[in-house]
Amino acid sequence: MSEFQVKQQHLTSHRVVETPHIDGIEEGQILLKVESFSFTANNITYGMMGDKLGYWQFFPPAENEDKQWGIIPVWGFAQVTHSKSNGIEVGERLFGYFPPAEQVVMTPKNVSPQRLVDGSAHRAMLPPGYNSYSRLSGEKGYNPEFDKERMLLFPLHITSFCLWDRLQDNNWFGATQVVVISASSKTSLGLGYALHADNSAPQSIGLTSSSNMPFVQKVGIYDQVVNYNQMSDIDASKPTVIVDMSGSADILTKLATHLGDNLTYCINVGLTHWDEFSADSATESDRSEFFFAPGHIQKRMKDWGPQGFEQRTTGFMAQTAMKCRSWLEVQELNGLEALSQVYGQVCAGKIPPDQGLIIKL
Missing domain, CATH: 3.40.50.720 (NAD(P)-binding Rossmann-like Domain)
Structure with missing residues (x-):
């Protein structure tokens, strides 16, 4: 197993770290295999604002005795490979905020047919929108043909x-x-x-x-x-x-x-x-x-209710993603080493604006 890390105070420094394969999980937890994720300039912003807005806290890195390294979160899809959480089955797929790593353990709470929240203790004080995951099995009208746009654009x-x-x-x-x-x-x-x-x-x-x-x-x-x-x-x-x-x-x-x-x-x-x-x-x-x-999302969820917010935003994002199909060119890369090869170009703003990077694991 492996994960992609960057130096918190020197974002251009990066490494792929081999980590032990996770087999056992505790009661109430699920183990996920990350399938694919997007990587854009927005992820570099997460790194830049890591201290100010708490992005470094989402996924604590392995092999980090000197506390210099961090994991930049990414948006993507993952599949449940082991479950000790009621109502969540092995094989189920989630969309949301993941580490650029092959595996991640979560502690689901507030589970509904449509979504769940990762209630892991280290994420408790982080923005709720980033801790919420869509359960694709319960998503009305889910269309896998939109997976790439969903990762890159939504x-x-x-x-x-x-x-x-x-x-x-x-x-x-x-x-x-x-x-x-x-x-x-x-x-x-x-x-x-x-x-x-x-x-x-x-x-x-x-x-x-x-x-x-x-x-x-x-x-x-x-x-x-x-x-x-x-x-x-x-x-x-x-x-x-x-x-x-x-x-x-x-x-x-x-x-x-x-x-x-x-x-x-x-x-x-x-x-x-x-x-x-x-x-x-x-x-x-x-x-x-x-x-x-x-913060704005939380405000509007109070104003409009979660369903009202979802209706307004989902329609907007689907329409806008469709418009982007006329120019968006998706580049698929295999593995974290491939991300490591292009990471410097993303940092330097060298990825052409009509390109979108998807990393498949």
């Missing part, structure tokens, strides 16, 4: 939906244009699709690198596409809200300076340019926030 597009909802709920923060920084990221594109389909939305501007500009223009969902050297092309006379997926202090500072007093609000979300991230630039003010999707 975890990102749930954030896209929440951002759109946050903007809408605040009357676009008084803005007449929305600038999305790192417009080629899959979360940005999800938001772009939402804005494009919303007749009440302000004009959308996708800000991207010159190399990704042709791709973003081809997708055709932003009203204007501008590269990082053309920021002066953005109309600074209009009230503007920024949604920043990059985390680059340099880009954000230049854009904020260009917009001046017409910058009404800034929502900091992702870290596609994680190596340019500055904790000082991410501090919140009365005109900015660090957006944490699980």
Whole structure:
């Protein structure tokens, strides 16, 4: 058995560690074999925010006496291979948050036909949305043909939906244009699709690198596409809200300076340019926030009820995933060593925006 680890304070350092095969589990537990998972720039964000938001606590790493190593969580599918939990059968498949590892033990609680929660003690204080798993056997209309998009896009597009909802709920923060920084990221594109389909939305501007500009223009969902050297092309006379997926202090500072007093609000979300991230630039003010999707999800679950939330989001994510099929190219890799080979490219932002990586174990 093996698992993929990274150095918590030096994310580009990584290793595949051999771990003992798990045979025995305790009463109330289940043992799962991880089948497949996606790996995107979003996973690097989990690593960057590992201390601040608790991502390192989900899956404690093996062979970590010096406490330097951590496991970046991933979204994927796993199959139950051993069960000592009532009502959960061997062979059942789950979708949710897993380690990039071949096996994982969970302690199911709050079990319903549709889902379960991992009640393992070390996860008790972590965001509930990440501890919840879909039971595919109880999922109405489950279609395995969507498994790849579900891994690659659903975890990102749930954030896209929440951002759109946050903007809408605040009357676009008084803005007449929305600038999305790192417009080629899959979360940005999800938001772009939402804005494009919303007749009440302000004009959308996708800000991207010159190399990704042709791709973003081809997708055709932003009203204007501008590269990082053309920021002066953005109309600074209009009230503007920024949604920043990059985390680059340099880009954000230049854009904020260009917009001046017409910058009404800034929502900091992702870290596609994680190596340019500055904790000082991410501090919140009365005109900015660090957006944490699980917090917004919890709020809307209270407002709409779990079913209401699920109805709204599932429809959005399915429609948006279908639209992405026109450009998304899925690359399947076999094994954790294959992830190890491409991990540096993901960190460096070298994976083309129209590609999605799936690791099969």
